[in-house]
Amino acid sequence: MTVPSAISRRHLLASLGAIALAASGSVHAQGxxxxxxxxxxxxxxxxxxxxxxxxxxxxxxxxxxxxxxxxxxxxxxxxxxxxxxxxxxxxxxxxxxxxxxxxxxxxxxxxxxxxxxxxxxxxxxxxxxxPYVLVTGPKQPWGSLKDLLAAARTKPGSIDYASLGVGSGPHLVMEMMNNMAGVRMTHIPYKASAIPDVMAGQVPMVFDPTTTALPLVKSGKLKALAVTSQKRIAALPDVPTVAELLPGYDGDxxxxxxxxxxxxxxxxxxxxxxxxxxxxxxxxxxxxxxxxxxxxxxxxxxxxxxxxxxxxxxxxxxxxxxxxxx
Missing domain, CATH: 3.40.190.150 (Bordetella uptake gene, domain 1)
Incomplete structure (x- = not known):
């Protein structure tokens, strides 16, 4: 019988250690x-x-x-x-x-x-x-996104919009739309939801997630101009996408x-x-x-x-x- 040398034993232990390390994730997952x-x-x-x-x-x-x-x-x-x-x-x-x-x-x-x-x-x-929904108060003058963008082009910077703050999702999806449309609107950052002020007419519009915008649109408390998804959503089938007017837009x-x-x-x-x-x-x-x-x-x-x-x-x-x- 051959007795392994100290060097051989070290190689053997190293090899076994490597095998154990390689298998550790699998063993972990089994338990x-x-x-x-x-x-x-x-x-x-x-x-x-x-x-x-x-x-x-x-x-x-x-x-x-x-x-x-x-x-x-x-x-x-x-x-x-x-x-x-x-x-x-x-x-x-x-x-x-x-x-x-x-x-x-x-x-x-x-x-x-x-x-x-x-x-x-x-x-x-x-x-x-x-998806985000571009919502306005029911008394705002724009009947469509096309109307809104036309008004924004006529008087750059004259139309305000709200967001959840600088760098928030609603801020960036609006700026992406403005860039693609070639318009400039004025950003009003909020620290919390601007929806109450949009409904009251104190700020004209905001991009709001469907989860919170949907019930307010369906109840008539808000008016939906567009959604950010690439295709219309089942919950608001009559609301057009921004991409229908600005091809390639995807702000979901x-x-x-x-x-x-x-x-x-x-x-x-x-x-x-x-x-x-x-x-x-x-x-x-x-x-x-x-x-x-x-x-x-x-x-x-x-x-x-x-x-x-x-x-x-x-x-x-x-x-x-x-x-x-x-």
């Missing part, structure tokens, strides 16, 4: 999950991403055999929640439900952020596209799940599989469509490409309009 899972939502309870998360969380918990807890971390344009998610352990027990403004707009308008969307996170799946927001960077790939794949299954159930699809959302549920690779393109798209708009937050 996963064995405790509750947390979903960090960077918004208050009751707003659209929170509502959608809670629609999905119960079904996800049943699929994985563990409770799923929603952890709301609202504030600072989503930055508080994003930082908390980025600093979470990459052990498969933290999901981050976020939106395009946090992952694609904040990084191009804020001088400093405590998270990096490309280095600190791994995409899981895009949950839904979130979106919601999607990420995990902290370093989460084992087989756990990411399992999350993708289970969440996509849930998103494809007729019951959930109907709920999302009723909110004015467009269900998606795509692959990790597809969502990764969308995340990268979002950053490039909004960086161009922010640079062209000198939009930044110091």
């Amino acid at each position: 996963w999950p064995n405790k509750p899972i947390k979903i960090i939502v960077p918004f208050a309870a009751g707003v659209s991403p929170d509502v959608v998360t809670r629609m999905i969380s119960d079904s996800l918990g049943r699929a994985l055999g563990q409770p799923v807890i929603v952890d709301n971390r609202a504030g600072a344009a989503g930055i508080i929640g994003a930082e908390a998610a980025a600093r979470s352990l990459p052990d498969g027990y933290t999901l981050f439900m976020t939106v395009n403004s946090i992952m694609g707009i904040n990084p191009v308008v804020y001088a400093k952020l405590p998270y990096d969307p490309t280095k600190d996170f791994v995409p899981v799946t895009q949950v839904a596209r979130v 927001g979106w919601q999607g799940f990420y995990v902290p960077a370093g989460t084992p790939r087989d756990i990411v794949a399992r999350y993708n599989t289970e969440i996509v299954k849930i998103l494809r159930t007729p019951e959930l699809q109907k709920k999302l469509l009723d909110l004015g959302l467009e269900p998606v549920g795509n692959s990790v690779e597809e969502f990764t490409a969308i995340s990268r393109n979002e950053f490039v798209k909004w960086r161009k708009i922010a640079k062209a309009n000198n939009i930044h937050v110091d």
Whole structure:
């Protein structure tokens, strides 16, 4: 019998260590999950991403055999929640439900952020596209987007619009429309929703997510001029898209799940599989469509490409309009 030398034993141990390291993600996933899972939502309870998360969380918990807890971390344009998610352990027990403004707009308008969307996170799946609706008060004079843009061209800067603040999604989607139409309007940034002032006629218009705009449009409290999606949405079939007047325009927001960077790939794949299954159930699809959302549920690779393109798209708009937050 040959007794291995000290050098041979070291090589053997090194080889076994390398094999164990390579298999660690798979072994981790085999014993996963064995405790509750947390979903960090960077918004208050009751707003659209929170509502959608809670629609999905119960079904996800049943699929994985563990409770799923929603952890709301609202504030600072989503930055508080994003930082908390980025600093979470990459052990498969933290999901981050976020939106395009946090992952694609904040990084191009804020001088400093405590998270990096490309280095600190791994995409899981895009949950839904979130169209914005360009709404005005019922007493405003414009009957269509064409009328509005014609008036804006006649007197540049004379028409105001509101947003959720400098660098917010509603700010950038409006500036993208103005750039494509060759018009200039005056931005009035708000710290909270401008909808009450739009209804009262104190500010003429705002781009608002379908989830909050839809009931107000249907009740006649607001007038819808256009939606940001590439095709008309089922919830507002008579409202034209901006792209019908300005071909190529696409200002939709979106919601999607990420995990902290370093989460084992087989756990990411399992999350993708289970969440996509849930998103494809007729019951959930109907709920999302009723909110004015467009269900998606795509692959990790597809969502990764969308995340990268979002950053490039909004960086161009922010640079062209000198939009930044110091």
